[in-house]
Amino acid sequence: MGYTDVRRQDVVAAMAEYDRKGREAFLAEYGYDKARLYVLVHDGKRYDSKAIVGVAHKYRNGTALRHDQLIGGRATVGRHLVALGFRVDGMGAPAGGARSGPEDDAEPSGARPTSAERAGWSTEEFLARLITLDRRRAEQSGKRQALALLWAIGRWHGRATRWHAEEDFCRGVGDVLRDYDGDPGPEAVKDLFWHLEGTGVWRVDATAAGTGPVAGFDDRCHELLSSVQVRTRAINALRGRHLDDITETEELLASLGLADYARAGGRPRPRTGPARRRRRSGDVVARRRSVADHVIALHDHTCQFCGTRLLTGVGFYSECAHIRGVGAPHHGPDDLGNALCLCPNCHARFDRFGIYVDADGVVRQVHDNAVLGELRHHPEHEVDEEHIRYHRELCRITPE
Incomplete structure (x- = not known):
């Protein structure tokens, strides 16, 4: 077992521990030095990348990695963090455009916007993110990301629910994926809960008091979705760009509580009251x-x-x-x-x-x-x- 086993949720848990204990105490407890070149940046905070990955290993396999088990910078820890969708200062795109593995497909530093950057987003910037989603992930995950985000919009629309516990997300999105994406399995659904942060529109709060991690649309994205027009355009962007292989998208939207958004004219209204009377002259x-x-x-x-x-x-x-x-x-x-x-x-x-x-x-x-x-x-x-x-x-x- 090594650093490549570390998942996004493990990194988030390690950052939460880092925040609780403070930098000096965290580094001293696990025997790490301060980062010199490669600094992990998340939600406007800066973290020592090697220390975070080393401690994150504990949340995956029970034991933190020592600093001497993490040799190298960009070629190891930094690249793995970028592949997980994080921003690492001091890293650029792979030199010469060479590719040696899937991690080289990651976007360069700064591709994922900070909270401050998202706070100023326009409707068009938000929709652009929905169209591209997270290109660092495998192509097939674009469909899964779109289905998960539609599920979240449906929950928000039907119940005004913004935050979703990991268990609720996995159960709800898991049902959707079983129906429309061939049941990728529980681990893939759990990964979505965390990896959706890479889209730039999703936020995971691993420190929610008493509830465990919760996730939902970022503050600005949530605000934008309160508009019916933006919500309709967001749904159309997701279904038009990522779900074109689903022939029954109206059925999908109905199952998510979004039937009213399937057509510009809304759902046909059922006829109520008595049938229209036969017309007579002067009636x-x-x-x-x-x-x-x-x-x-x-x-x-x-x-x-x-x-x-x-x-x-x-x-x-x-x-x-x-x-x-x-x-x-x-x-x-x-x-x-x-x-x-x-x-x-x-x-x-x-x-x-x-x-x-x-x-x-x-x-x-x-x-x-x-x-x-x-x-x-x-x-x-x-x-x-x-x-x-x-x-x-x-x-x-x-x-x-």
């Missing part, structure tokens, strides 16, 4: 059309995006699309200004964040901005530009 009910009937009648089943007028065996067919979802979480109104007449194809793409209307009324594809047409208008149908802008914001998966 008040007949004169009070639904929004869907009204917008479709105004446009005579002609799609406002592509101009298609779909003829079926029983007549023409089109659909009413709400621009801003009615009800939670988007709380759009059920009125003409928030409705469009679309063909089934354009409706499906618009509702699933595939196409949007730009500020000039041009209909574009999300992923390449290709022009599909222009929004068609009717003199009796004034589309609310604020709802168009709201939908457009939800479709911005790639930060500008």
Whole structure:
């Protein structure tokens, strides 16, 4: 057993012990000198890298390593810490771009932002992190990281729960991974709890009083996620960039309590109350059309995006699309200004964040901005530009 057995959670535990005892007492107890070249930096604090790794071994295998068992700097302890997702001052990228093993794939020092840096993050910087996740980890873990973060967003949305105990995380995320990632096993799930810190959006608190380690979104990321628009964009970034091999993403979101975020129009509302009365001449009910009937009648089943007028065996067919979802979480109104007449194809793409209307009324594809047409208008149908802008914001998966 050697330093390469040390896991991220072991390092975090050693840093917590270092904080409790203080630098001088910690180094004296374990017989280490102060670091000269390679300093571990975590959440704005600086640690002696060799001492931390040596003591971290105790949390993995029961015995701390002596200083003479850790020979070398960058080639041993420093590289291992970087491979675990930590920042080590004094280290750069491997010289000459040579690669001798998986640890050489680690990003250079400073790639993971400090707490102070994250405090000033914009929405776009946060989303950029979700798109890239932690590139130091194996490619397959990108999918696992995305599933775990979606689980955390679902817990926050449903219960306003920000912090997750390790046991709860492993149980909840483990269930998700068994359904959507072939059950990688309990150790892989436990590693996720700790290694998600490498994404820059996740924080592990190993010193939580009386509860054991807890983890959740970093302070600034948690603040940003309180916005429905940011939350929707975050969900779209994770599912669009890391979960494209999952065919039933709407089913996945529903299982996580995020069904309302699967489509721009929200979940279809169940019909309540008595069925609509058959229309008769002069009937008040007949004169009070639904929004869907009204917008479709105004446009005579002609799609406002592509101009298609779909003829079926029983007549023409089109659909009413709400621009801003009615009800939670988007709380759009059920009125003409928030409705469009679309063909089934354009409706499906618009509702699933595939196409949007730009500020000039041009209909574009999300992923390449290709022009599909222009929004068609009717003199009796004034589309609310604020709802168009709201939908457009939800479709911005790639930060500008």
